[in-house]
Amino acid sequence: MFDFDMLGLAPALNDALKRAKFSQPTPIQNQAIPLALKGHDILGLAQTGTGKTLAFGLPLIDHLLAQPGKPDPKTAKALILAPTRELVNQIADSLRNLTGDTRLRVATVVGGQSINRQISVLSRGTDILVATPGRLMDLMDRRAVDLSSVRHLVLDEADQMLDLGFIHALRKIAPQLGTPRQTMLFSATMPKQMEELSRAYLTNPQRVQVSPPGKAADKITQSIHFVSKPGKPHKLREILSADKDALTLVFSRTKHGAEKLMKGLVADGYNAASIHGNKSQGQRDRAIKAFRSGEINVLVATDVAARGIDIPGVAYVINYDLPEVPDNYVHRIGRTARAGREGQAIAFCSAEEVDLLRQIQKLMKINIPVASGTQPEAVEPKKPTRNQNNRRRSFKPQAANGGSKPAASKGRRPRRKPAA
Template identity: 70%
Template sequence: MICAVAVLPNPIAAPSGVDDVLLRGAEGARGVKGHFVSTFEQLGLSPTILKGLEKAGFDKPTPIQEKAIPLALDGHDIMGLAQTGTGKSLAFGLPMMDRLLATPGRPMPKSVKALVLAPTRELVNQIAENLRPMVQGTPMKVMTVVGGQSINRQIGMLKRGCDILVATPGRLIDLLDRREIDLSTVGYLVLDEADQMLDMGFIHSLRKIAPHLGTPRQTMLFSATMPKQMNELSGSYLTNPKRVECAPPGKTADKITQSVEFHEKGEKRVRLREILTENKDATTLIFSRTKHGAERMMKQLVAEGFNAASIHGNKSQGQRDRAIKAFRDGDISILVATDVAARGIDIPAISLVINFDLPNVAESYVHRIGRTARAGRDGQAISFCASDERDYLKDIEKLIGRKFDRPDWEPSEGSKQYARDARAAAGQGQKSRGRGGANAGGKPGGKPGGKPGGNAGGKPGAGRRRRSRPRKSAA
């Protein structure tokens, strides 16, 4: 059963010390001087950058670009808040490149002029791919350093110096520890997807990197959500920043049709096959909560005749790059991923996102479904919710300000398992297979013959103890 959703307001306060420059809606936005902005020429970019935009096919700035670029060109630190797929890479990249062109000169060996930090390899590659077309025909070079690739090759590359370096924090620290990179010349720092850096524990890595950075510098921080720790991050890295917001933090794209279906673990697999069969022509991204679950699901889908691949933390960087390329080129139509890919895939053709497992971090939901409805397109997101994932669903609803319509205890259609749980809870004595069900004579959620449930006709937990075999996950 696919349930309707209702949009609710989701206001959030700006961090202290941050000047608000708010932008609501995609049309009719005004520039910092109060004039309507409809072209890149009106933002004050140089002819060289404008030529690169024209070659790349960009003719109109997005809302986050309209507000961020003029402020960044004026030298302000920026805190940018925008949902995924809104053009954040160019919002910080264009003014950074424009200012670098205004101060010509080759970088010194091992040195870096501008540094962009991102939490995942996929996102690093995506940012670099967005920036490189803009520097064609200029002396500037965009380089990347990430884990999972030869560090010796990266050391050799950096010996010549770098104009713009896009990096993951972990590999950057490896290079610093080896004294193979000099960050004292960094005049521009960007922290992209800063909220995910916090989620992944990179705040400690940032603290190690900070003492090596040059001063004074311009710093820009971009994020799709606004966790409480962002105040600390902003206070540590930004100086009197201007806040640019094109949507409330945590808000999902309006062009995404979102729905939730209630199924227990075993039923999810059946329903997934139905959806994929019904949407054979759709470019589909499926999210699993675990690496092993993603790999197992991909192999099951391939065995069933679906054209699928997977990316997760156990894959090498080469394997992940090849899978994403095949997905982008249309060689495969289904990609199964963990949250490592939630912010690293920029493929406008993705029309369907399926959350096979709900994420246990609500912010991840925003980034997962942000892989569809990109570049102004429409998209669909379907989420499966098992009985033990209800709390995750509530957290997601609170974050995004959307209430998924659902009955109090049983969907009217679509989940026989939930109906079995309800009958068992009503005392009809039918054993439930799902988590949260009850054994006859035992407590809800109990396992036959073990704790905290009980054996039929006996006391809870009574009887001979048996070592239960771990259940296989349907993921």
């Protein structure tokens, strides 16, 4: 294994890495950094928690340090797009730790925060802009940012951006960027759509893959508990009580479910908080900060946090509800066993979720060890009743642009168009 100082990085970066006590690069960093330093486009595939941020961040900073001059007002030299607010903030914090003693500036733009303040920050220009696609589009519409100077583009967790429907935003953002440019695309999974994305935005990319897509980190111990849906609350408390001080991340499928579960835990004396889409950005930031510091030790979350939490001390990830998208299971459990540590991923599976479990195991090409219970027969989701179907058919949207018009009300003649 090489040391960072053997990769050819700028002295300022090597000094920053030593201060942060980083000595040896991870496999994805070891392979990607030399190629990125040479200017190649990169398609990087690795599990969560393996150091993808430094894999693209270090060569990006190195390139920018070699470029003279400050950014012009409203411009950026490099753009990093990520799907969630939490991930944007996590990336920015990592980069600021490396650029603190340099002239480079790092700015973030995400939804849920004051857009006027972000406009003020961008008015001075920035070297590195880390953004969610939606808020960046808002700022572009207001002419608050000029992307024509961007010569480095990074798409982090690109598959989740596709899942969240950001492909349309990417198609609008990309033509506004400068050329020629270096593009780096990183993800933990490689669905077919992402192959198409890489062909559209990368030029002769170097593919860097340190593990098969869908594979979890080696130091994660996985287990499954077959338990009925009504039995899940008791099983969760049983597991939490066995290691009361451990940092535990619990995943719920829905926002309402996450909030209800958190409130029940707090009522039972557990030190818990929640983050999900109905929480403000300030509430989410405070919850993650409290979790990171150990002020709370149970964090209940939806998939909004599956890729936005980089806390090395997370000992347990509990899938209270199995995700409907198999790839999300890999991202969820990747919140533990980070930075070389060990961790446990525990999943609950009810009869309604047996098919979801099969899809997850098929993706990962493993059978998750059973910790308790017996696999039940799969239960088909309830089909809508006849009355529900009738109600759905009764609400037919009016077709736009020449579509069929709704029938005129009985007993009334349609209004005549006034003479010109």
